[in-house]
Amino acid sequence: MTPAVQASAKPQLSFWQIWNMCFGFLGIQFGFALQNANVSRIFQTLGASMEDIPILWIAAPLTGLIVQPIVGYLSDRTWTGLGRRRPYFLAGAVLTSLALFFMPNSPSLWIAAGLLWILDASINISMEPFRAFVGDQLPVKQRASGYAMQSFFIGVGAVVASLLPWLLAKFGVANTAAPGEVPDTVRYAFYAGGAVLLLAIGWTVLRTREYPPETLKAWDEAPPLSRRPREPARVRRNALAWLLTGVIGISVVAWQGWDKQLYIFAGLITAYGAALLLRSNLRGDGAFTHIMDDLYDMPPTMRQLAVVQFFSWFALFAMWIYTTAAVTGVHYGSSDTTSAAYNEGANWVGVLFAAYNGFAALAAMVIPWMVKRWGLRISHLINATLGGLGLLSFVVIRDPQWLLLSMVGVGFAWASILSLPYALLSDSVPAGKMGVYMGIFNFFIVIPQLVAASLLGVLLKLFFGSEPIYALVIGGVSLVVAGLCVLRVREPLRHVAAATANP
Numbered sequence: 202m203t204p205a206v207q208a209s210a211k212p213q214l215s216f217w218q219i220w221n222m223c224f225g226f227l228g229i230q231f232g233f234a235l236q237n238a239n240v241s242r243i244f245q246t247l248g249a250s251m252e253d254i255p256i257l258w259i260a261a262p263l264t265g266l267i268v269q270p271i272v273g274y275l276s277d278r279t280w281t282g283l284g285r286r287r288p289y290f291l292a293g294a295v296l297t298s299l300a301l302f303f304m305p306n307s308p309s310l311w312i313a314a315g316l317l318w319i320l321d322a323s324i325n326i327s328m329e330p331f332r333a334f335v336g337d338q339l340p341v342k343q344r345a346s347g348y349a350m351q352s353f354f355i356g357v358g359a360v361v362a363s364l365l366p367w368l369l370a371k372f373g374v375a376n377t378a379a380p381g382e383v384p385d386t387v388r389y390a391f392y393a394g395g396a397v398l399l400l401a402i403g404w405t406v407l408r409t410r411e412y413p414p415e416t417l418k419a420w421d422e423a424p425p426l427s428r429r430p431r432e433p434a435r436v437r438r439n440a441l442a443w444l445l446t447g448v449i450g451i452s453v454v455a456w457q458g459w460d461k462q463l464y465i466f467a468g469l470i471t472a473y474g475a476a477l478l479l480r481s482n483l484r485g486d487g488a489f490t491h492i493m494d495d496l497y498d499m500p501p502t503m504r505q506l507a508v509v510q511f512f513s514w515f516a517l518f519a520m521w522i523y524t525t526a527a528v529t530g531v532h533y534g535s536s537d538t539t540s541a542a543y544n545e546g547a548n549w550v551g552v553l554f555a556a557y558n559g560f561a562a563l564a565a566m567v568i569p570w571m572v573k574r575w576g577l578r579i580s581h582l583i584n585a586t587l588g589g590l591g592l593l594s595f596v597v598i599r600d601p602q603w604l605l606l607s608m609v610g611v612g613f614a615w616a617s618i619l620s621l622p623y624a625l626l627s628d629s630v631p632a633g634k635m636g637v638y639m640g641i642f643n644f645f646i647v648i649p650q651l652v653a654a655s656l657l658g659v660l661l662k663l664f665f666g667s668e669p670i671y672a673l674v675i676g677g678v679s680l681v682v683a684g685l686c687v688l689r690v691r692e693p694l695r696h697v698a699a700a701t702a703n704p
Contacts, residue, residue, distance in 0.1 A: 211340040211420040213340060213342075214339060214343065218409075219339070219343070219346060219347055219350050220350065221404070221405060221409055222335075222338055222347070222405060223331075223335075223347065223350040223351045223353075223354050223405075224354060224401055224408075225401050225404065225405030226328075226351045226355055226358070226401075227355075227357055227358040227397075227401045228294065228358065228397055228401025228402045229331065229355075229358070229402070230355040230357075230359045231359070231361065231362040231394050231398050231401070232362075232395070232398045233328075234358065234359035234555075235301065235363075235365070235390060235391055236320060236324075237521045238362070238363045238366075238525075238550060238551045239387050239390070239391075239551070240258070240304075241254055241258075241521075241522055241523075242525055242538075242547050243305065243313055244257050245525075245538045246378075246381065246383055246538050247309060247381060247383075248381065256461065256654060256658070257310075257314050257317070258317075258518075258521075258654055259465060259651065259654045262518070262651045263647070263651060264318055264321040264322040264325060265321065265325050265643055265646065265647045266644060266647040266648070266651070267322075268322050268325040268326060269328075269329040269639075269640040269643040270492050270637060270643070271492075271640070272289055272326055272329045272330065272636070272640060273635075273636035273637040273638070274488050274491060274636065274637045274640065275289075275488070275636075276329075276330045277333075277634060277636040280414060284410070284411030285414065286331070286333060286411065286636070287330075287406045287409070287411065289326055289329070290327050290331070290405060292327075293324065293327030293328070294402035294403065295399065296322075297323035297326075297327065297395070297398055298395035298396070298399045299395070301392070301394050301395035301398070302392060302395050304391055305387050305388040305391045327402060329639060329643065331351065332642075334411075335348060335351070335623075336635040336639070337635060338411070338412070344623075344624065345569065345572070345620070345624045348619070348620040348623045348624060349565045349566075351620070352561060352562070352564075352565040352568075352616045352619045355558065355561065355562075355619060356559060356560075356562025356563075356564075356565060356612075356615075356616065357558075357559075357562050358397075358401075358558075359554065359555065359558030359561075360559040361397075361555070362390070362397075363552070363554035363555035363558060364551060364552060365386075365393060365394070365551070366384075366390050366547075366548050366551050367386075367549070369386040369389055369390060370386050374386050374389060377539065377544050380538075414633070417633070418633055433481055436481045437477075437478065437481045440474050440475075440476075440478035440481055441474065441478065442474070443471075443474030443477060444471060444474030444475055444477075445474070446470050446474070447469075447470035447471025447472070447473075450463075450466070450470060450471075451464060451468065451471065454467060459659075460659045460662065463656075463659060464655070465651055465655035466655035466656060469651055476493065480493040491637070492637060492641070495637055495638065495641060499638065499641060500626075500629040500630065500638075502625060502626055502629045502690065502691060503629070503642060505689055505691065506622050506625060506626060506645070506687075506690055507644075508686045508689070509622060509686045510642075510645035510649070510683075511648065512649070512680065513618050513679075514618075514645075514647075514649040515649040515652065515676070515679045516588070516589070516592065516675075517615075517618070517650075517676070518649065518650040518653040518654070518657075519672045519673065519675055519679070520592060520611070520673060520676050523670075524550050525546075525547050525550045526669035527595060528547075528549060528550050528553070528595075529546035530668075530670070531599075532546060532599065532601040532604070533545060533601065549601055552605075553604055553608050556605050556608040556612070557591075557608040557612040557615055558615070559612065560609050560613065560616075561612040561613070561615040561616035562616075564584070564612055564616035564617070565620065568580060568616060568617060568620060568621070571583070571584075576692055577624055577625055578687050578690060578692050580617065580621060581617050581622070582684040582685065582687055582688065583684070584614050584617035584618075584684070585614050585618075585680050585681065585683045585684030585687070586680070586681050586684045587609070587610035587611075587614060588610050588611045588677075589610075589679070589680035589684070591607040591608060591609065591611040591614070591677070592610075592611065592673045592677035593673075593674060593677035594606070594610075595673045596670060596673070614680055625690055625692065657672055657675070
């Protein structure tokens with residue numbers, strides 16, 4: 202069978218079939234948006250200082266770094282009565298719902314931090330296979346439509362979830378609580394989120410089907426991966442260099458008494474060196490060796506996109522963890538978590554997060570037109586720059602109502618980040634490794650968040666008097682840089698054609 206015949210053999214899906222396969226993302230984003238908009242608020246309520254918040258948030262990216270490639274590797278090798286990816290959808294949904302029910306009832310800060318680890322790991326168990334699911338089910342020319350549909354549901358789910366505490370307050374639910382207690386608006390929003398997530402993912406599990414692995418292999422549209430030459434001695438030298446650098450970094454941080462968040466950055470370097478060294482000495486055929494080898498052999502397009510993803514997700518992490526403190530402090534004039542002004546401002550952040558996700562849902566319908574007119578790279582450059590300007594505008598806008606205008610740019614950037622890098626990458630990944638490579642691609646989402654968790658607090662303390670508004674400035678600059686870096690990525694013509702399909 203020729204490649205052209207293979208490419209045409211995979212059936213196209215109808216609008217409603219794509220709708221059903223992506224509907225579960227509404228639930229995933231419901232939980233994810235509640236986490237992003239409210240976890241810093243919960244941490245502050247339970248006594249966390251502003252300097253501690255980034256390191257408490259380390260759970261979110263670190264669990265993704267570990268969980269996603271493992272789930273991707275396992276789901277590539279799974280075939281059950283529920284299919285290949287759907288067992289992971291369902292297991293993750295049950296665990297995430299339970300974590301959402303418990304999170305706002307945390308009796309102490311460290312229990313809340315632990316529950317964030319569980320919550321984020323559970324979300325990742327469901328979320329990682331959804332990206333591979335699109336590659337499994339759709340031919341190349343429909344994949345951009347699938348990712349755009351996911352972006353649409355991400356926007357809709359996040360709008361409703363982010364608005365929930367604000368809406369509940371409007372209906373008379375208590376928006377303040379005693380010191381150390383989470384307000385009822387947040388607690389009830391988390392309960393609703395757990396139910397919505399379970400129902401939405403359940404819909405996708407029940408209303409979709411999957412192709413068996415042998416069928417997907419026959420339809421594989423990706424070029425074969427080229428194996429890079431292995432030089433064990435060179436790998437060991439590189440591993441020792443990374444390991445030594447990390448250990449020296451940890452030692453210097455301890456010796457000089459520098460900010461403890463820098464341990465994260467030094468620990469990342471140490472962990473990478475240790476992983477390389479371990480792989481160079483293993484001869485087995487297990488999950489770890491496969492994931493490390495696939496990382497080494499990843500397609501060139503993925504390597505080019507890694508830089509784009511780094512700056513994009515560094516900016517997003519800065520926004521997620523510092524917007525509440527920035528808006529309540531600058532626009533509402535309060536950092537007292539028991540005050541009415543602080544809680545009013547925190548609820549308004551939920552509205553702002555709902556707004557950017559709503560604009561992202563609209564942008565998901567506009568982006569295919571942009572790609573048709575300007576191509577994937579220029580479209581992503583435009584959208585990322587709009588997002589950067591949106592974050593930078595927080596410094597000059599003083600009326601919190603006008604921050605809704607800032608969220609227009611952030612929404613376009615968010616929709617673009619969730620779709621166009623995957624469209625650029627989509628047909629360079631083999632069908633048999635779709636799951637593991639989507640998990641590896643998540644490294645370039647997670648690592649910048651870990652770097653942000655280790656460096657943002659330090660940068661704010663050293664250069665900006667610990668004023669959280671300047672984290673949004675750093676994020677704005679980072680988004681513009683991400684847009685410029687996408688110009689380095691090769692843009693196959695097939696992707697341009699695929700991205701023009703409107704969901």
